[in-house]
Structure formats: C-alpha cells, structure tokens
Amino acid sequence: MAHLLKPIMLGILTSLFAVACTGKTANNLTHQQNQSATSPSATPSECQTIQHNLGETQICGQPQKVVVLGPNLLELLLTLEVQPVGYADYFPLPYHEFDQPGQQIPYLGERVTSQPTNVGTWSAPSLEAIAKLKPDLILGTIEANQKEYPLLSQIAPTLLLNYAPDKGWEQQLREIANILQRSQQAEEMIAAHEQRLAAVGKEFKSITNVYPKVLLLAFDQLDQNLQIESSNNFCGSLIEELGFQLVSLPSSEKSQQTSNLVSLEVLPQLDADLIIVQGRDKDFSNPAKDPVNHQLKNVKQQWNNNEIAQSMRASKEGRVYFTTAYLCRALPGPIGTEIFLEQLRQMLLDPQ
Known part of the structure; x- marks a missing residue:
C-alpha cells in the first residue's frame, strides 16, 4: 500500500477536494x-x-x-x-x-x-x-x-x-x-433470520439423525493446501447450528483457528457420514468464466481423481458435496446464510 501514500496521490486528493486548511x-x-x-x-x-x-x-x-x-x-x-x-x-x-x-x-x-x-x-x-x-x-x-x-x-x-x-x-x-x-428494517431482518434458522433446523432433522457427522474441507490443491474447517468458519457454524457434528482433528492437534492445515494422508483417519468441500480459486481474470462454477471445476476433478479421497466412506457412498470458499468466507451474513442453506437443501433434501 506504500504507493498510496506517495506525494502524487496526496496531490490528487488535495486538488479533488480543495483541502487547503490547516490545523483541522x-x-x-x-x-x-x-x-x-x-x-x-x-x-x-x-x-x-x-x-x-x-x-x-x-x-x-x-x-x-x-x-x-x-x-x-x-x-x-x-x-x-x-x-x-x-x-x-x-x-x-x-x-x-x-x-x-x-x-x-x-x-x-x-x-x-x-x-x-x-x-x-x-x-x-x-x-x-x-x-x-x-x-x-x-x-x-x-x-x-x-x-x-x-x-x-x-x-x-x-x-x-x-x-x-x-x-x-x-x-x-x-x-x-x-x-x-x-x-427498524434491520431489526425486522434479524428477527426473520432467526425464525428462518429455527424452521430450517427442523427440516434437516431427518438428515442429522441418519448422517450426523460432517467433514468440512477447503482446498485449491488437494495434495498441498488441504484444510479442515472448524465451527469458527461461517459455514461450519451453520452446519453445527442445524444439528450436525463437525468432524475434526484429534484434540491434541486442534487449534482455535478457522481452519487447520493437514496432509492428504490424514483423511482416512477422519470418518464422516457427509463431506462438504469448499473450493478455492483466486483467478478471476477471465470475464468469460462463471465466477462461482470456476472455483469448483478443478476442485471436483482433483477429488474424483484422487485415490485417497475416493477411498473414504462418504465418497464410496456418494455423499460428497461441493460449495465455494468464497461463499463461506466472504458472505458471513444473512444473504450468505440463505444461499448456503439453499445449497444444503438441494444437496441433502432434494438431491437430483
């Protein structure tokens, strides 16, 4: 950011706003x-x-x-x-x-x-x-x-x-x-949000009773930057609020961070009924690409082609789902909540 503080930028701002006063x-x-x-x-x-x-x-x-x-x-x-x-x-x-x-x-x-x-x-x-x-x-x-x-x-x-x-x-x-x-509008939105969460929790009860354990992962390169997301992650906290149990590292390896970096070889030790993968891709340079699906395409291919990933019980039983890290990290408010809940509904309650 140092270039922002150069005199030339200060000159631009000064000319734009005619700020010539001192002592203020x-x-x-x-x-x-x-x-x-x-x-x-x-x-x-x-x-x-x-x-x-x-x-x-x-x-x-x-x-x-x-x-x-x-x-x-x-x-x-x-x-x-x-x-x-x-x-x-x-x-x-x-x-x-x-x-x-x-x-x-x-x-x-x-x-x-x-x-x-x-x-x-x-x-x-x-x-x-x-x-x-x-x-x-x-x-x-x-x-x-x-x-x-x-x-x-x-x-x-x-x-x-x-x-x-x-x-x-x-x-x-x-x-x-x-x-x-x-x-007043803010208070109405907050109240509606709380009511919505309570109602959705009841919808998912049939799923949480049968498939309670969820492993929440995030990566761009499966063999290098694999992370286990915790309840400090926005999507992780929502998953727990719905009644699921987040699968995590043994307590001796846990941290209080939003996520924990792990090696791919650790995955078979983490038994989960469901796996949700957050895909990451920082390349938004091509305007022709769909910014959402672009983040998922490469991640899905890596998961489907990896022997260790495919050896997990959730993979064998067809219960691995994909969303974006962008959604779970950039939109931790009411709209992001609504979008993620709708994704979960399509994944788990109305699978195609």
Missing part, C-alpha cells in the same frame, strides 16, 4: 465536506458521531451515495435494500463498471440493481476512483483498510468494521442501519 483533523474536514454533499440543510441536531476503533466519524443527514469495500459489507448494505455507487471485491474482477452485476459479482450480483463502479479490491482500493464518485459514506474493514483510513476519511465519512466481529454480523448490520436511518 480529517474527520473535521470530512464533516464540513459532507454537510454540503449529503444534506445541505442538515442542522447539528441531524448529525451523529459514530465511535469506532480508529476514533470517531461525524455523519450529517442520510447518506445517499455509498462506496463499499468488500462483499461482507455489500451483503449488509443489500440486506438494508441500499444500492452502492462503488464496490471493491476481494479479488480483482476484470470490469471497470459492473454494468451487468448479476453476471459479474459473485453471489450478490442478482441483488444489485445499480451499476456500481469497480473501485479495486477490498485491500487495495483505488482512491482516485472512489473520489470521482463523490460518495457521502465509505464502508470498509479494519483488517484491510486501516492504512488508507486517513485518506479515505478526506474523501467522505468512513466507517471501518472488523471483518469477523465477536458479536456477529447482526451488530454490524445495526451500526450501518443506524447511519442509513434504517434501524
């Missing part, structure tokens, strides 16, 4: 700029100060033009039925504009009705592209955007959230909803 913080500058951009008639009583890990951000009026850095935050924005003007995915998607988002943005694209500008990646956003959009709110993550925060804050009020919050996506949805003045 980035947040003070942001507040002054945003009063005219977001709500010209906003009074002090209509402004709110948001406390966060990097300080505080003052937001006046109701933001209308939101740039979002990361699919985990786009998911929450769409849950509130707010459309972005700019978006950065985890991977460098090969589009300048998402003019056909349903075909260009993995999983969430069908819910995007705007044509947001591609502003880079979540960890390397283009400050120039963001500035040209003149947003009145930027949403990002501390893990990916902390270094850019001072510059992002000069463009617009910026809120950085934790990628994996201790209190879950519900708290983050409430924070974003409060800023966007959609708190």
